[in-house]
Amino acid sequence: MSNHTENSDNNSIKTKEGSLILDNHKVSYHYDRVEAWENGEKISPVSVDMALTRACGAMCSFCYAMVQEPQERANIQTKDSLNLLDDFKKIGVKAVSLVSDGESTLSKAYVPFIQHASNIGIDVGNATNGWEFEKEKIDQVLPHLTWVRFTVGAGTPEGYSKIMYKDKKHTEVFDRAIKNITYAVELKRKLNLKVTLGIQMVLMPEFKDEILPFTKLALDLGVDYGVIKHCSDNEQGTLGVDYSKYTDMYNLLKKAEKKSTEQTKIIIKWSKITDKGSSSYSRLYGPQFLLQISGTGLVAPAGQFFNARYSKLHIGNFTDERFIDIFNSARYKRIMDYIASPNFDAKTMMGTLPITHYVNQALDNHAKGISKIKPSFGKKPLHVNFI
Amino acid sequence: MFKNFASVKTPQSSIFWKNLSNEKRTDLIKIELKKNKETNDFEISKVTDDGQIILKVQKSIPSNIRGILLLDLEDRIKKNIDKGLTVWLEPVGDKSKLRNLRGIKFI
Numbered sequence: 001m002s003n004h005t006e007n008s009d010n011n012s013i014k015t016k017e018g019s020l021i022l023d024n025h026k027v028s029y030h031y032d033r034v035e036a037w038e039n040g041e042k043i044s045p046v047s048v049d050m051a052l053t054r055a056c057g058a059m060c061s062f063c064y065a066m067v068q069e070p071q072e073r074a075n076i077q078t079k080d081s082l083n084l085l086d087d088f089k090k091i092g093v094k095a096v097s098l099v100s101d102g103e104s105t106l107s108k109a110y111v112p113f114i115q116h117a118s119n120i121g122i123d124v125g126n127a128t129n130g131w132e133f134e135k136e137k138i139d140q141v142l143p144h145l146t147w148v149r150f151t152v153g154a155g156t157p158e159g160y161s162k163i164m165y166k167d168k169k170h171t172e173v174f175d176r177a178i179k180n181i182t183y184a185v186e187l188k189r190k191l192n193l194k195v196t197l198g199i200q201m202v203l204m205p206e207f208k209d210e211i212l213p214f215t216k217l218a219l220d221l222g223v224d225y226g227v228i229k230h231c232s233d234n235e236q237g238t239l240g241v242d243y244s245k246y247t248d249m250y251n252l253l254k255k256a257e258k259k260s261t262e263q264t265k266i267i268i269k270w271s272k273i274t275d276k277g278s279s280s281y282s283r284l285y286g287p288q289f290l291l292q293i294s295g296t297g298l299v300a301p302a303g304q305f306f307n308a309r310y311s312k313l314h315i316g317n318f319t320d321e322r323f324i325d326i327f328n329s330a331r332y333k334r335i336m337d338y339i340a341s342p343n344f345d346a347k348t349m350m351g352t353l354p355i356t357h358y359v360n361q362a363l364d365n366h367a368k369g370i371s372k373i374k375p376s377f378g379k380k381p382l383h384v385n386f387i
Numbered sequence: 388m389f390k391n392f393a394s395v396k397t398p399q400s401s402i403f404w405k406n407l408s409n410e411k412r413t414d415l416i417k418i419e420l421k422k423n424k425e426t427n428d429f430e431i432s433k434v435t436d437d438g439q440i441i442l443k444v445q446k447s448i449p450s451n452i453r454g455i456l457l458l459d460l461e462d463r464i465k466k467n468i469d470k471g472l473t474v475w476l477e478p479v480g481d482k483s484k485l486r487n488l489r490g491i492k493f494i
Contacts, residue, residue, distance in 0.1 A: 040389040059485045066491045069479045071447065166488070219401035238491060283393050298450055309478040317450045331455050338458060340389075343465075343473070346398035367393035 012381055014267050015224060017196065019381040022227055025358035026387045030094075034366070035287060042333060043288055044092035046387045049303065049355055051100035051295030052076050052107035058129050058173070060153055060164045062202040062231045064351070067238050068306040074297040074319040081109040082116050084293075087324040094121035095146070096383035099291060099355075100303055105132040111140045118144035123385045127151060127200070129164065130177040130184075138184050146383055147196040149223040149227075150181050154201065155213025163207060178221070182289055185222050198225040203273075205245035205380030208252060215256040219264050228253060229269040233277065234304065234351035235264035241352075243277040261310045277352035281364035284339040284346050286356030289363075290387055292319065299326050304351045313339065359387055400438030400471035409434060416440055419463050426460055438472040439463065 010026075012019040027034060033043045038139065055072055056065065086095065098104040105128050107113075117124045125147040133148075142148070153163035157171035165173045181199065188195055199221065201207070201214045211228065218226025233241040253268045260266045272372055287301035294306045297319035305313040315335050316326040326332060338344055354360070365371040404412065412434045419425045425448075433441040448456065461474040481487055 038389060056483065057485070059483075059489060061489055063486060065483070066481045066486050066489065067478075069481050070450075071479060073482070081434075238482055281393070282397060286469070307478050309475050311448075311453045311476045312461060312474060314450045314454045320449065321451065329451075331451065334458065335454055340392065342392050342395040342397050343461075348397075349473070367391050 010381075011271065013225070013267055015196075015265055015382070016262065017194070017224070019379075020196070020225065020265065020267075020383075021381045022225070022267050023271050023358075025362050026381060026384055027289060027359055027362050028373050028376040029380055029384050030289070030387060031373070034363075034373050037285070037363075039286060044327070045287075045289055045291040046093070047095045047097065047290045047385060048088065048093050048293060049097045050082060050100050050293035051098060052103035052104040052109045052113060054102040054108050056103040056129075057106070057131060058151075058164050059166065060129075060151070060202070061202055062153070062163070062239065064232050064234075064239070064303070067234045067351075068101045068294065068303060069308070070294060070298050070306050070314070071295055071308045071311070072296065074317055076107065076109060076295070076297055076319055078109040078112050080297070080319045081107075081113045084304075084318050084323050085117050085120060085122060086326070087115065087318075087322055088122060088326055089120050091327055093122065095125070095383075097125040097127070097386055099125075100292060100295060101306060103129060103132070104295070105130075105137065107295075111137060114141045114144050123383070125149070125383065125386055128306060129173075129320075130180045131173060133180045133184070134195070135180075135183055138180065138187060142184060142187055142195055143191065143307065144195055145195045146185065146386070147198065150177065150197075150199045150223075152177065152181075152199040152201060152214065152217065153209060154210035155215070155217040158211070159207070159210045163210075171222060177251035181221055181223065197223045198224070198227055199223050201226070201228045202231050203228050203246075203249070204231045205242055205249065208249050211249065211252050211256050214355060215259050215266050218266060219259065219261060222263055223266050224263075225265040227267040227269065228256065230272045230275075230277075230352055230353055232304075232353045235348060241277065243352075246273050248274060252317075261338040272353050272357065275353065275357075276363070279346055279352070279357065279360070281360050282345045282347055282358055283367070284344060284350075284356070285363035285367070286359035287339065288336055289359050290356045292355065299323070301335060301351065301353050302356060304354050398465075398471040400436065401469050404438060404468045404471065405436050415468050416464065419460065419467060422463065423456075423460070425456055432477050438469065440472055440474045441477055442474065443477050
């Protein structure tokens with residue numbers, strides 16, 4: 001559907017710094033793990049998506065964290081988080097994205113975690129509202145980050161404040177975010193850093209008037225990209241996302257996409273948007289390649305299973321025991337096997353469009369023989385370890 | 388090779404289960420709960436026609452225990468009652484006071 005993709009096979013976008021894949025997976029660049037998985041071996045995740053806290057000062061109306069509350073909230077200490085990284089390194093995790101169910105910039109572990117990951121050769125990315133991502137913090141972490149994606153719920157100050165905070169009058173949160181994003185863009189240019197900076201709008205049908213202002217904001221800020229994606233919901237539809245209404249926004253989204261410039265790409269996650277909350281797969285193979293960890297320390301195959309409701313899929317907590325012991329445990333394998341078994345149906349037992357969606361889809365198509373994953377050679381895309 | 392269940396259908400609750408009264412369904416689940424002292428005090432919050440068994444647990448069960456405990460229980464229920472049954476716990480609502488102002492309730 002996109003009109004500016006570089007390669008329609010993987011929906012990559014050509015940027016000044018390389019190919020950027022946001023609307024697809026990168027599993028084919030980790031083919032050794034695909035082969036090991038297919039041979040029935042236990043594999044290490046290529047990437048881990050996690051948070052250092054479940055706390056957040058925002059109240060985004062699209063936030064999936066509202067339905068991710070587990071039984072207990074452990075306080076992740078800096079030492080726990082550094083041990084976690086050492087365990088990741090030992091087992092072969094290549095990248096960590098600080099996204100998941102909390103605002104990691106609020107954690108005391110935030111700066112040391114990113115610096116340590118970078119020092120031991122693990123790529124780190126971070127999604128943040130940017131409110132606490134101030135100059136001092138940016139100076140300390142930006143040179144160590146592979147990407148930063150700022151959650152920008154809308155393009156107008158009033159719309160932003162209404163969607164991400166109390167009401168449209170509280171535009172101070174917009175001002176704070178823009179100030180910090182602007183500084184990050186300046187620092188990247190000044191130091192010629194490799195970090196990719198983007199802003200992301202999570203689109204619910206009721207936000208459609210914010211699509212073009214968001215696009216303008218991305219261009220004005222001079223970030224590398226502005227991405228617009230669908231909103232996930234749980235299987236009970238708790239957040240009330242009406243997927244049937246996305247079709248009405250296609251023309252507007254195409255218009256936004258055409259505003260891409262050499263500096264700033266406007267990217268629409270068409271494949272997820274056009275899936276309209278449905279999935280083609282029943283089995284869940286993706287978590288073996290892309291694991292999720294809650295800001296409470298809880299390890300589960302997917303963020304959509306953090307809530308107490310899904311306790312049968314809770315594997316452990318890395319603040320109670322070392323992650324490497326969790327990974328090596330029989331329970332890790334049993335739970336990964338369960339979600340790949342007929343007893344689990346992703347179409348009815350979990351929410352829509354999980355973070356592993358692209359990977360789940362690719363592995364399922366591979367397993368069904370619909371489309372076999374082939375190894376990718378040649379120049380690697382940006383952020384190749386964030387599959 | 389890995390066990391490829393990609394195209395296998397998930398078992399659905401049987402006619403036997405659908406025809407049972409709610410009381411009878413609850414009794415059958417209780418029998419399975421009593422078989423293990425760790426699940427002895429679990430309460431049944433809801434059982435549905437389509438085989439969802441929602442349990443309520445008051446005590447705190449460590450995260451490294453509860454997954455396997457519940458999967459073992461589900462295995463017993465599938466084996467002894469109906470292979471189309473599946474076990475869940477009652478959901479926990481968001482503890483963020485700020486986000487709760489949105490009025491979202493876990494259904």
